[in-house]
Amino acid sequence: MKNILVTGGAGYIGSHTVVELINSGFNPIIVDDFRNSDPLILAGIEKITNKEPLTYKIDICNKEALEIVFKENQIYGIIHFAAYKAVGESVEFPLKYYFNNLVGLTTILECMLEFSIENLVFSSSCTVYGEPAGVKEVTENSRKVKPSSPYGNSKLISENIIEDTFTANKHLKTICLRYFNPIGAHPSGQIGELPHGKPNNLLPFVTQTAIGKHEKLTVFGRDYPTDDGTCIRDYIHVVDLAKAHVKTIKFLENEAEGLNDAFNIGTGKGTSVLEIIKKFEKISNQKLNWEFGKRRSGDVIEIYANAKKSFEILNWKAELTVDDAIKDAWNWENTLKKFNR
Ligand code: NAD
Ligand code: WQD
Numbered sequence: 001m002k003n004i005l006v007t008g009g010a011g012y013i014g015s016h017t018v019v020e021l022i023n024s025g026f027n028p029i030i031v032d033d034f035r036n037s038d039p040l041i042l043a044g045i046e047k048i049t050n051k052e053p054l055t056y057k058i059d060i061c062n063k064e065a066l067e068i069v070f071k072e073n074q075i076y077g078i079i080h081f082a083a084y085k086a087v088g089e090s091v092e093f094p095l096k097y098y099f100n101n102l103v104g105l106t107t108i109l110e111c112m113l114e115f116s117i118e119n120l121v122f123s124s125s126c127t128v129y130g131e132p133a134g135v136k137e138v139t140e141n142s143r144k145v146k147p148s149s150p151y152g153n154s155k156l157i158s159e160n161i162i163e164d165t166f167t168a169n170k171h172l173k174t175i176c177l178r179y180f181n182p183i184g185a186h187p188s189g190q191i192g193e194l195p196h197g198k199p200n201n202l203l204p205f206v207t208q209t210a211i212g213k214h215e216k217l218t219v220f221g222r223d224y225p226t227d228d229g230t231c232i233r234d235y236i237h238v239v240d241l242a243k244a245h246v247k248t249i250k251f252l253e254n255e256a257e258g259l260n261d262a263f264n265i266g267t268g269k270g271t272s273v274l275e276i277i278k279k280f281e282k283i284s285n286q287k288l289n290w291e292f293g294k295r296r297s298g299d300v301i302e303i304y305a306n307a308k309k310s311f312e313i314l315n316w317k318a319e320l321t322v323d324d325a326i327k328d329a330w331n332w333e334n335t336l337k338k339f340n341r
Pocket of ligand 2: 085087125127152180181182200201202203205217218219220221230231232233273296299
């Protein structure tokens with residue numbers, strides 16, 4: 001059974017990926033220092049899979065500590081999730097973001113070279129495309145722009161660091177997955193997102209408002225040049241996103257030569273903020289308290305994925321719908337209530 005090191009494996013996307021790796025016969029080894037996650041999630045992984053993945057509570061920027069993991073285990077590949085991800089916070093504390101996201105990545109790359117590990121899957125983001133010029137459906141070859149936040153920029157710089165490391169070490173097999181907007185939770189209700197503090201992302205704010213944690217949702221902007229005046233995103237179910245990582249590892253297993261490539265991981269469909277609210281109200285059978293507010297600075301107006309390359313090369317496509325994701329996110333929010341979260 002191949003060992004896959006999953007940095008940030010106790011986090012939102014990491015935990016769902018750990019489950020899918022186990023379901024597909026891989027042995028995930030988690031490295032996470034729980035700065036943005038909770039041991040509750042490990043219990044959830046165990047309930048779903050009946051397996052308790054080996055977990056190291058380590059800061060990935062601490063190279064000496066990380067080396068122990070490689071000495072103790074033969075690692076086939078790394079899926080690197082561990083990073084900070086709050087856009088607004090990154091504007092306030094850019095160095096905190098550049099340090100964790102870039103030192104974390106370079107430490108992982110150094111260990112790959114030191115311990116002769118070839119395979120890396122990196123969590124990138126559609127933020128590297130910025131506001132698409134003209135067509136809103138972006139391919140992997142669409143123009144990349146410097147993202148407006150330090151968080152987004154750390155993802156663009158990370159992609160460049162990986163490319164340069166590959167250029168100097170052509171035996172490496174490195175893949176950047178550019179996620180669109182991950183939402184939802186595991187349908188079992190055992191794992192999901194645990195946003196610390198007030199969430200910035202739309203769906204956690206919707207479910208938290210509906211359950212009474214916030215008085216109302218503000219819809220940022222009503223006069224964008226879209227059909228209903230609100231922004232459009234490509235929302236992807238986190239379980240589909242998790243499966244994309246497994247497909248990527250399987251693809252790497254079949255590649256003899258080194259490579260560096262990037263793939264869009266999205267559904268190919270755009271949904272507006274108002275459409276999300278309408279869907280949520282229908283699925284939860286309750287009215288949401290919301291109002292229009294000012295535009296949020298830095299928001300992209302409209303973007304969605306062209307995910308053909310992922311289908312043709314990774315044999316991956318999204319199978320779940322936005323409705324499935326909203327249903328599972330709402331189920332998860334109700335589960336959290338039982339844990340007093
Ligand atoms: P998350 O915060 O839930 O998970 C990240 C995990 O990494 C957490 O468990 C945290 O404790 C851990 N971590 C962070 N820094 C660490 C360090 N130095 N050492 C050890 N552990 C550390 O975030 P997520 O939503 O699961 O995102 C995972 C990855 O996907 C991130 O790289 C993020 O930037 C990227 N991404 C996320 C989204 C999104 O909307 N959630 C979109 C695009 C890309
Ligand atoms: C979606 C839409 C908001 C909250 C961000 C990062 C990106 C990636 C995913 C992670 C927008 C609107 C939101 C609210 C609202 N991050 N909204 N009221 O902005 O596409 O992407 O998260 O790694 O890099 O930039 O996602 O969920 O914040 O917003 O009206 O309270 O919902 O304006 O149109 P976004 P989001």
